[in-house]
Structure formats: structure tokens, C-alpha cells
Amino acid sequence: MIDRQTVIHIAKLARLGLQDEEIDVLGQQLSVILENIAILQEADVSGVSPIAHASRLHSIMREDIPQPSYPPEVLLANAPEQEEQCLKVRAVLEEA
């Protein structure tokens, strides 16, 4: 059901690197899971509205009160790499 190509495609969407042997294992495991989950299609959902959460609240708004945030050095304390109080990332655009 879930072939190698599909696993590779989904992993790309999720930006998840996989070892070659993981591709086959995952394909087989996901196929088993999806086969079992397929009973969902047997549920009669005609006229049923989907719910996305278990909360019984709607559109809760908080008072918009300005308040100090964390100092940059605190928020950057866990950053793998930083420079001049900014997160440092690798080049996004290649040089021409």
C-alpha cells in the first residue's frame, strides 16, 4: 500500500532524513497501520460536522496589555549558533 516512492515523498514533505533501510521498514509499518485504520471509512458520518478540538470554548481573546518580553540572551541561550543576538542559519540562497 505504501511503496518506497510514497515514503520518500512523505519524508521530503516532513523534511525527515531517512536511512535507506528505514524506507522499506517504514513503508511496511505504515501500510499495516493504515490497513487497520481503514475501518474509519465504515463509520456513517452523513450529516456529521467535524470537530478539530475537545474544547468547548470559542475565540478566546486575552487583554492586549504591553509587557516586557524575555531578554534576547535568555531566548538565545539554547541556540546552536548565534551572532549579534540573532539566530545564525546556513545560506538559504545559493550564490550565483
Add this chain to the structure above:
Amino acid sequence: MSELYKMTIEEAGRLLRAGKLSSVELTRAHLERIRALDDKVKAFTLVTDDLALKQAEEADRRLRSGEQVTPLTGIPLAIKDVICTKDITTTCGSRMLENFKPPFHATVMERLNAAGAVMLGKTNMDEFAMGSSTEHSAFFPTHNPWDLERTPGGSSGGSAAAVAAGMAMGALGSDTGGSIRQPGSLCNVVGLKPTYGRVSRFGLVAFASSLDQIGPFTRSARDAGLIMQVISGLDPRDSTSSPEPVEDYTAALTGEIKGMRIGVPVEYWVEGTQPGVVKTVRAAIDTLRELGAEVEEVSLPHTRFGVSAYYIIAPAEASANLARYDGVKYGYSYRDTDEMWEALEKTREYGFGQEVKRRIMLGTYALSSGYYDAYYKQAEKVRSLIAQDFTEAFKKFDVLASPTSPSVAFRLGEISDPYEMYLQDVFTIPADLAGNCGVSIPGGFSDGLPVGLQLLGDFFAEGKILRVADAFQRVTDYHTRWPQGF
């Protein structure tokens, strides 16, 4: 008082407030238990000795002066490592967050600290709370004190095992599909999943945001109420936290359940439920009947779709929530390349374990073009049906009673098939999908291993399920038994 660790929070609290016991003594006794036993159990990922003793001294000062004294002042607790603790490593059982020190406290930690509770350490868990055995921890599996060759359940297995072994008087866990109740069941402790929105999720590392709830592990229902009293309530930092007033949980424990209507869902005894579990839970329900409850069968007809709906919805949300782990802002970062996409993909490849990868893949698949309607949309509709089942049932019943788990604690390594592991949560998942509350309490034993009795309640009916749990504990002694060698 040679066995301080055997007391309940309520008993210890009374002695603390009467000046007959100090928090430092009580905390030391638990730290000694951890030192003596945790090599075998492996419940903790981090023991915060120095902090605990400092907090205990402060609690003793408060107790002496009588200022801001609460039922949790001076009580040593363990915290699941998915809950952010300021400047204290919060790993989520993952290589990804192995060295992560949150810059803030979760709201529940602020509340426990304000109440004067003592934190003993952080407890082991399945990575990112995904699992039912604590074997998916990136660090080590936790062992069940009732049989060290068996799992404590999961994902909050460390918290459940710590309380079961007397290494903490109580603990916090989190429940997304059963991660508090199932380990509670397997370890013979009380594990309560509050109503969605009852406890703030601020600072709980997100797995599936529409399902996650923080809740307590304790040895008595009364103690669970004491912790709930402190951690419950509205929090402006979690827009899904409820403004519903928090009831007085201790006052709800009248011991009287005469005339309460208890429904027994006929779908919760599925094929594959171990005969010993069925027998034990039937007997526990008979006890409730003898206490005067009106027990009747009830049907929750869409139960059989619960696991399937859950394994679309939870991974879908997880795949979105875990997109934040990119090796840039915090957490593990693959450094051995200059190429941006490769760095991102390798960070996630090496930072996440197998179960997390499986769920990210499953969730991404269910949300991907061409499958969204067939899987995700369909699952959300089925979620509606499951919620309606409960709405109908609670028109007629105060509480529903069932097994918590289809099995007693299974052996480490026994379940290797991912889908078989998912079925461990067949009786706990529906309440997460619907959002109502539930508690697992020690319900008896099958061949020497604990069996949990699950009591489900309507939205904000924590007082009712705790009342039934407490009434049961007044006439049974399962929750006071100790595992051999502990």
C-alpha cells in the same frame, strides 16, 4: 516514622502542618529511596537533589511561620520530563532536547512552586509522549516496580513507577491518548486525566494540542484531588484553558455514592481483553454496586473507531507541532554540512527516534494532498460521533466504569509491532478525543499484577469521578499494597 515514603500526601501534610515532621526529613527520605531503588526502576531522567532540599527548607520556613501554607507545602513530587522547568533540563525523552533548558516554567510548575511543593526530579517517558511502555525513551526504558521485567506502561511510565515505588508522594504526567491512566493502571497508582481545558497546557511540550492534558499520579484519590486543586484553573497563556470555576475536590469526597448512576460501556470489554482483567474489573464494579451505586450497561456505539480516529488526528497534529525542531532555535543541530536542507533533514533524522518518525510520517501522509478528506476530515467527523456517544451517556449516568487497559503490565520487548502497541490505549483514547475526564485507580490484581479500574466523567466532573474513586478506596486495600522488594 521509619517509613515516611509510605504515607499519603494527606497524612504527611497533616504531620507537616502540626510541626511533627519537617519537609527536609520527608524530602531526604524520598531522595534516599531514589538512590537505593532507581538503579533498578529507572524512573528518573534527572534527580534535582540540591533544588529539592532548598525547596524543602523554604517549605519548612513557611510551615513554621504559617504563611501561605497549602496542602502541598513541603510535599515531594516528581515531574514528567515533558513539562518545562525553568533552567532545568527538559528532555521529553528525546535526543532532540537532551540539553534543552527552558527559559520559563510551565504554568503547572508556577502553581506547584507557589503552593510550596518540592520537586524531586524529572521522570522518564516515551519520546515526546508517544508510546505506551516508556520503551521509546531515547535514554533507557523504565521498569515496573511490580515486576522489573515488565514495562510500567506509558508514556508517563517514569512518573507512575516513581509513585508506585515510593520514590515520590505524587507526580505529574500528561495524557494524550491514555498516557496517565494506562501507566497508572499497570503500576497500581491513581492516574487522573482532567477534562480538556481544566489544567493549563502552557509549558507542556506539545504533542497533539487538541488532546494533551496534564494530570496527577498519586496513591489515593484524595491526594489526586489535592494536586488537582493546585494545578487547575484558567490561565491567560493557554487560550484553551477553561474559565469554569474549580470545584472543591476534597469537599466532593463524601464517601457516599448511594444512588449514583454508573454506566458500564458494553463496548469496553472487547475481544483480546485479558480474562484476568475482565474478572477483576467486574468484581470492582460489583463493589461499587454494593456501595449503593445503580449500575447499568450503556452503549457507546462508536468506540470501535476510536483508535483509528486517534491515529490520524494525533499524528497529524504531532507532525505540525514537531516541525519546530529544525536545529536552528534550540535542541539538537546537525552541524556537519553547509547545506540548509541537508542540515534540517539530518537534524531530524538523528534527533528523533523510530516511533516519533513513524508518527510524523503517518501524520504528514494523512494531511497530504489527496488524502486529507479520506483520512483527516473523516477522523474529525468520527471524533464528533465519539463525543456524541459520551454526551448521550452522561445524560443518563454520572460516571462510566470500565477496565483502563486490556492487559496487565507486559514484558519489556514483548510488543514490537507498532499497531499492537497502539491497541493498548483502546479504552482510554475515546475520552481524550471527546475531552471528558477520566481516572484510573487500583482495581485489584490478576496473577500478582495490578489491574486498573477506569472511571470516566463528563466535562468538569472530576469531583464525581474522584468521589467514586475515594468511596472505592475506603472499602478496598489494593492502593495500599506495595510491590515485593519495595
